[in-house]
Amino acid sequence: MNKLGLIIKREYLAKVRNKSFVVMTFLSPILMVGMVVLIAYLTKINDNERQVVGVLNESDFFTHDFVGEEGTSYLHFSNISLETAKDSAASMGYIGLLHIPENSDLEELALQSFFYTKETPSTAIIDKIEGVFNDRLRLNRLQELGVSVQDFATMEKRFELKTATFGGQKNLKGINEIKAFIGGGFGYLIMMFIIIYGGFVMRSVIEEKTSRIIEVIISSVKPFHLMLGKIIGTSLAGVTQFAIWIVSASLLLLVTFSIFNIDPSALNATANLTNGMTGDIAPQVPTIDKTMQLYAQELFDIPWVMLISFFVIYFVLGYLIYSSIYAAIGAAVDSETDTQQFIFPIILPLMLAIYVGFFSVFSNPHGPIAVGFSLFPLTSPIVMLMRLPGGIGEGGVPIWQVFTSIILLIITFVAIVWLAAKIYRVGILMYGKKPTYKELWKWLKY
Template sequence: MNKLPLIIKREYLAKVRNKSFVIMTFLSPILMVAMVVLIAYLTKINDGEKRIIGLLNESDYFTHEFLMSEGTSYVHFSDISLEAAKDSTANQGYYGLLYIPNGKDLEKVAEGSFLYTKDAPNTDVLDRLDGIFQQRLRQERLQKMGVSTTDFESIDSRFEINTATYDGDLNIKGINEIKAFIGGGFGYLIMMFIIIYGGFVMRSVIEEKTSRIIEVIISSVKPFELMLGKIIGTSLAGVTQFAIWIVSGGLLLIVAFAIFDIDPSSMNSGAAVGANFGPPIPTADQTLQIYAQELFKIPWAMLITFFLIYFILGYLIYSSIYAAIGAAVDNETDTQQFIFPIILPLMLAIYVGFFSVFSNPNGPIAVGFSLFPLTSPIVMLMRLPGGIGEGGVPIWELVTSILLLIITFIGIVWLAAKIYRVGILMYGKKPTYKELFRWLKY
C-alpha cells in the first residue's frame, strides 16, 4: 500500500488540471445562480400581476364580499346587459367577468353564477371565488336555522389546536416536514455526488483500459491499490469542486439578490388560499420568526458531521461498484446494463424516504431504509434533523446504520477488487452477470 498516496495524487491532479473540469468548476455556479435568479425574477413579475375581474351583480346578495385583495381587484358593472358586460370586459383586457344573476333564493343565485374568461382560469382565482360563495351560502343556511350574524362569526372563527412536547416546548405546524426537506436536501446532494463522481471513476478506468495504459500501470501496482487510489483521488477532486461550488454559488446568490432587489421569501407568496375566511392567521413576519427559531434549534453541527460520515461511506461503496463496472467493460455504451441496478437504490431512497419520513419518521419503513446500507446515507439524513435520542433517531439505530455501512463497504470493496483484477485486462467481450459472478470466485 506504499504506492497508494502516489496513485491518489496522480488521480487528483489529473482531474483538477483537466480543462473541462476547471471550466465547469467556475461556470456551473454562475449557471445555477443565473437559473435561480431567473426563476425568482419571473416569480416576482408573475406575483406582481394585478388581476382585474369585472363584476355584474344583478342580485341583492354579495354587496360587500368582493373587495380588493392582494393580486385581485374588481370593477363593478351596473345597468347593462350580460353581453355588453362581456364585450366591455374583453375590450378592456380584464382577466374575466363574474356574473351573478338576479333572484331571491341565494342557492339558485349561486348555482346560476358564472365566471367568463378568455382562457381556462387560474386555480388560485377559482379557489378564492369558491371560498366567497361557500362562506356566504353557509352564513345564509345558518341564518335560516336561527343563527344570528354575530353568532355565525363566532362559529366560523379559526381554531388550531396547540401542541407541545412533554417538556413544555411549543410545536408549530409543518416543522417536521421542513426538517425532512432539510435532511432530504443533504441526501439528494449525496445521491447527485455519487452519480456524477462515481461516473468519473468508471470513465477513468475505461479510458485507461481502452488505451492499454493500464497494462503498464498494473505491472508495478496491485489492482486493489489502483482501484482504491482512483476512488479516493477522484472523490477528493469532487470534494474540491463541490466546496468551490457552495462558496462561490452562495456569494453569487447573495450579490444577485441584492442587485436585482429580489426577496427569496416572496417566491412562495403565491400559495393557494383555501375557503376559510375566518380570523386572520399570524402575520408573515411573526410566522417567519417562529419558524426561524425552530430552524435554529436544529442540531446543525451534528447534522453536518453525520452528513460527512454518510457521504464518505456511501460514496466509497458506490464508487467501488462503478470502478468494478469500468474494469469489466470496454466502452461506456456497455455500462448501461449495469448502471440501472446501481441507481435504483438511490432513487428508491429518495422517493420512499420522503413519503415514509414525512408521515412517520420512526415508522418501520423509515427505520428499515435507514438501516439498509444502500439507502441509509439518504434516508437516515432525512430523519436526523429531528435529533438523536428521545423523540428523534435512537442511538442504537444510528450506530447500527454506520456499522452496517462500514461492513458493507469492506465487503463490496473486496468483491469489486476481484472483478477489477480480472476485468481490467480483458478486452473484446461484453461480460454478462453470470460471468461477473464467476469472476468473484477467482
C-alpha cells in the same frame, strides 16, 4: 503509501485539469443563479399581470364581497344595461363580466347570476367567485336558522391541535417535514455525488484499459492501491468542485439579490395573505410572527454539528462502497456502452433510498420502513440522513439504530471493497469481451 499518494495526486490533477471539469465547475453556478433570477423575474411578471373581472351588481347583496385580491381585481359597473356592461368589459380587455341580477331572495339570486367570459375561464377564477357566493349563502342559511353573525364568527374559528413530546417539548406542525427535507437535501447530495463521481471513477478505469497503460502501472503498484488512489483522487476533485460551487453560488446569489433588490425574507410573505378574507387581519400578524419565530427556533435547534458530522461519516462510507463497485464495473468492461446492464443494479438502491426517504420518512420518520432502510447498508447513507435532523436519542433516532447502521456500513464497506478489488484485479487485464455476471462470479475465485 508513497505510491498511493502519487496516484491520488495524478488522478486529482487529471480530473481538475480536464477542460469539461473546469467548464462545468464555473458554468454550473452561473446557470443555477441564472435559473433563480429567471424564476424570480417570471414570478414578478406573473404577479404584475392582474386579471380584471367586471361586476354588474344590481342586487343589494355582495356590495363589499368582491374586492381586489392577489392577482385579481374587480371593477364594479352600475346603472348600465347588461349588454352595455358586456360590451365595455370586452372592449376593455377584462377576462369576464359577472352579472348579479336584482332579487331579494339570495338563493334565487345566486341561481340567476351569470359569469360571461371572452374565453373559457380558468378554474381558479371560478373557484374564487364560487367561494364568495358559498360563504355568503352559508351565512344566509345559518341566519335563517337563527344563528347570529357573532355566533357565526365564533363558529368559524378553526381549531388547531397542539402537540408535544412526552418530555413536554412543544412540537410544531410540519416541522418533521421541514427537518426531513433538510436531511433529504443531504441525502440527495450524496446520491448525486455518488452517481456523478462514481461515473467518473468508472470512466477513468475504462480509459486506463482502453489506452493499455494499465499493465505498465500495475507492474509497479498493486491493483488495489491503483483502485483506491483513483477513488480518493476523483472524490477530492469532486469535493473541490462542490466547494467552488458553494462559495461562488452563495457569492453570486448575494450579488444578484442586491442588484435586483429582492429581499430573501419576502419569499415567505405570501403565507400571510391567505388569511386575508377572514376579516380582522391586524390582530393575527403577531401570532404569525410568533409561529415563524418558533419555527426559526426549531430550525436553529437542529443539531447541525451532529448532522454535518454524520453527513461526513455516511458520505465517506457510502461513497467508498458505491465507487468501488463503479471501479469494478469499469474494470470488467471494455467500453462505456457495455456498462448499462451493470449500472442499473447500482442506481436501483440509490433511487429506492431517495423515494423511500421522501415518501416514507417524511410521513413517519420512525416507522418500520424508515428504520429498515436506514439500517440497510446500501440505502442507509441517504435514508438515515433524512431521519437524523430530528435528533438522536429521545424523540429522535435511537442511538442503537445509528450505531447499527454505521457498523453494518463499515462491514459492507470492507466486504464490497474486497470483492470489487478482486474483480478489478482480474478485469483490468481482460480484453475483448463483455463479461456476464456468471463470469464475474468466477473472477472472484481466481
